[in-house]
Amino acid sequence: MSAPAIDPVRTPVTASPTRTSAGKRRTTPARFDTALGWSDRSGPAWALRVLLCLLALGVFAAPFLTIFSGSFSEKASGSTLSFLPHHPTLLNFRVAGERGIWDYFGNSLVIAGGGLLLQLAVCTLAAYALARHKFRGQALILTLFMLTMMLPEEVIAIPLSLVLGHVPVVGVDLKGTVWGVILPLGAWGFSVMLLTEFMKDIPTEIEEAARIDGVGELRMLWQVVLPLCKPALGVAGVLGFIMIWDQYLLPLIAAKDPTDYTVTVALSILRTDPEVGSGVVLAGAVIALVPSLIVYLLLQRSLVTGIAAGATKG
Amino acid sequence: MTATVTTPGPRRARFISKKAVLPWLFLAPGLLLALVFKFLPMGKGVWLSFFEVRPFLGDQWVGLDNYTRVLTDHRFQDAIGHTLVLGVGMSLGGILVGSALALLLEGQARSLKIIRTAVFLPVVTATAVVGEMWRLMYYPTSDGLINSGLGLLGLGPVPYLDNPDTALWATMAMGIWMLAPYNMVIILAGLAGVDRSLYEAAAMDGVSLWQRLRHITLPAIRPALGIVLTLAAIRGLRVFTEVYVLTGGGPAGSTDVWMTRAYTLGFTRNDIGGASAASVVLLCVTLLLTVTVNYLRKRGDVR
Numbered sequence: 001m002s003a004p005a006i007d008p009v010r011t012p013v014t015a016s017p018t019r020t021s022a023g024k025r026r027t028t029p030a031r032f033d034t035a036l037g038w039s040d041r042s043g044p045a046w047a048l049r050v051l052l053c054l055l056a057l058g059v060f061a062a063p064f065l066t067i068f069s070g071s072f073s074e075k076a077s078g079s080t081l082s083f084l085p086h087h088p089t090l091l092n093f094r095v096a097g098e099r100g101i102w103d104y105f106g107n108s109l110v111i112a113g114g115g116l117l118l119q120l121a122v123c124t125l126a127a128y129a130l131a132r133h134k135f136r137g138q139a140l141i142l143t144l145f146m147l148t149m150m151l152p153e154e155v156i157a158i159p160l161s162l163v164l165g166h167v168p169v170v171g172v173d174l175k176g177t178v179w180g181v182i183l184p185l186g187a188w189g190f191s192v193m194l195l196t197e198f199m200k201d202i203p204t205e206i207e208e209a210a211r212i213d214g215v216g217e218l219r220m221l222w223q224v225v226l227p228l229c230k231p232a233l234g235v236a237g238v239l240g241f242i243m244i245w246d247q248y249l250l251p252l253i254a255a256k257d258p259t260d261y262t263v264t265v266a267l268s269i270l271r272t273d274p275e276v277g278s279g280v281v282l283a284g285a286v287i288a289l290v291p292s293l294i295v296y297l298l299l300q301r302s303l304v305t306g307i308a309a310g311a312t313k314g
Numbered sequence: 315m316t317a318t319v320t321t322p323g324p325r326r327a328r329f330i331s332k333k334a335v336l337p338w339l340f341l342a343p344g345l346l347l348a349l350v351f352k353f354l355p356m357g358k359g360v361w362l363s364f365f366e367v368r369p370f371l372g373d374q375w376v377g378l379d380n381y382t383r384v385l386t387d388h389r390f391q392d393a394i395g396h397t398l399v400l401g402v403g404m405s406l407g408g409i410l411v412g413s414a415l416a417l418l419l420e421g422q423a424r425s426l427k428i429i430r431t432a433v434f435l436p437v438v439t440a441t442a443v444v445g446e447m448w449r450l451m452y453y454p455t456s457d458g459l460i461n462s463g464l465g466l467l468g469l470g471p472v473p474y475l476d477n478p479d480t481a482l483w484a485t486m487a488m489g490i491w492m493l494a495p496y497n498m499v500i501i502l503a504g505l506a507g508v509d510r511s512l513y514e515a516a517a518m519d520g521v522s523l524w525q526r527l528r529h530i531t532l533p534a535i536r537p538a539l540g541i542v543l544t545l546a547a548i549r550g551l552r553v554f555t556e557v558y559v560l561t562g563g564g565p566a567g568s569t570d571v572w573m574t575r576a577y578t579l580g581f582t583r584n585d586i587g588g589a590s591a592a593s594v595v596l597l598c599v600t601l602l603l604t605v606t607v608n609y610l611r612k613r614g615d616v617r
Contacts, residue, residue: 129340184351264442308503
């Protein structure tokens with residue numbers, strides 16, 4: 001109780017974690033670096049910390065090792081799951097291939113690639129209009145895009161499946177095509193918000209200079225604004241990819257028959273197939289896991305900053 | 315609009331009209347997609363919720379019948395309970411574990427960064443993949459991964475997903491596992507903003523670790539916690555994929571949540587009207603929650 005009362009509003013939450021603490025480190029002793037009083041090199045009970053870190057790794061990361069090893073094990077069932085494969089083999093992947101896993105993987109790649117391209121294009125255009133132009137109804141449009149974020153896919157799943165079967169006005173049936181998954185993912189409020197915020201911070205002088213040189217709107221966006229937006233595009237791209245790859249309900253309802261499934265949805269087919277064992281399901285899981293893993297490991301910094309930014313923007 | 319613009323020159327007039335049309339050209343693709351694939355289905359869902367949907371025979375207006383049917387259905391009532399238990403458990407568990415992870419893994423050391431990267435893996439993994447993973451970890455016999463761990467402690471194998479008493483808790487554990495690292499990142503961002511000189515001052519006052527966390531760290535990361543809680547609560551309400559891939563709502567409906575129930579009603583029983591009504595109820599609750607939390611947060615910020 002004797003501790004000083006801290007006003008939560010006055011203590012700023014800055015978005016650059018590395019700079020604040022790294023900058024402070026030089027002036028203050030190391031033991032004030034973290035909330036627990038643990039510094040990088042030493043601290044009270046460092047053995048305990050190492051132990052806890054190992055526990056965290058064991059709980060959150062080790063299960064991934066078990067699915068990798070299980071997918072390479074000759075006879076994987078729940079019983080043979082362990083950290084190292086028994087009798088390493090590629091048999092599970094071959095069987096999964098015979099069950100069409102690579103076709104499903106292809107569907108996934110097309111949907112993730114196409115969906116991401118469309119999403120980035122659509123959201124960039126919208127963000128450009130929202131950030132660099134003033135027009136009537138701007139607040140309303142912004143709210144509409146925010147709503148697309150708040151409107152859970154699950155809630156509109158049933159009517160959406162009807163709409164996909166017969167798109168109004170044009171009357172096409174998108175079911176069974178990749179468009180049925182790609183088009184609903186096009187307008188993603190989060191990317192619009194993120195890019196809008198970022199574009200607002202670009203100094204207008206750059207734009208005005210280009211305008212005097214007679215640069216048109218599209219060239220302005222493509223050659224002036226977009227190159228400056230690379231960091232934000234990176235964040236939107238990584239989060240968008242992970243979001244699209246994670247889709248489950250949408251590919252499920254947009255499919256006409258199981259051959260249209262994405263690899264994540266197709267895992268359920270492998271699982272219910274009585275002729276294949278757990279090893280094959282795990283091989284499928286590994287195939288479904290690897291692309292998002294690659295994207296994450298390559299671009300993890302933008303992902304983490306994106307999550308922090310997305311959260312603080314609300 | 316014309317009344318406000320006082321005699322513009324011809325050049326200026328063209329400039330204004332061009333300026334007025336341009337943004338809409340840029341917005342058009344996004345608005346069109348949002349309209350057709352988000353708002354139109356939403357409207358259609360609300361519309362259909364008042365009808366008995368009969369293919370080929372024409373829909374019949376039934377008023378609020380679908381709503382009363384859904385809300386009085388005991389399987390939906392059970393689903394409300396499961397959704398709440400799962401949502402609250404996942405949110406709170408995810409925050410507790412996430413905060414613990416954040417406190418543990420806060421720091422600049424390279425080893426800590428590597429651990430953070432590894433711990434974050436559940437977040438980037440597709441939910442369906444996580445479901446398959448956990449299904450195998452929960453393997454009901456004594457040689458399943460978790461059960462063999464229990465075996466080392468001398469405890470018998472637990473049929474996690476096959477037993478109606480444990481299935482919901484098993485699902486919740488998976489949910490917390492997926493949510494905690496995500497929360498960790500947000501809380502870490504909050505922790506980074508804590509003024510280090512306060513820790514120093516507290517140390518001079520001889521404050522205990524617990525008091526330090528309680529009076530310095532907690533108030534500073536409270537905004538982050540508020541965000542995390544909101545996101546988790548909304549996510550908890552609409553939980554679908556986690557349950558659908560792990561248990562499919564079984565055994566004996568013991569893990570059926572609101573959305574899996576609505577999905578079954580709509581797609582396997584073809585009761586589009588009832589399923590729409592259930593979706594609209596969920597939509598209203600979600601929006602209400604979002605608005606309330608935003609209101610409270612704004613009020614909290616002002617104070």
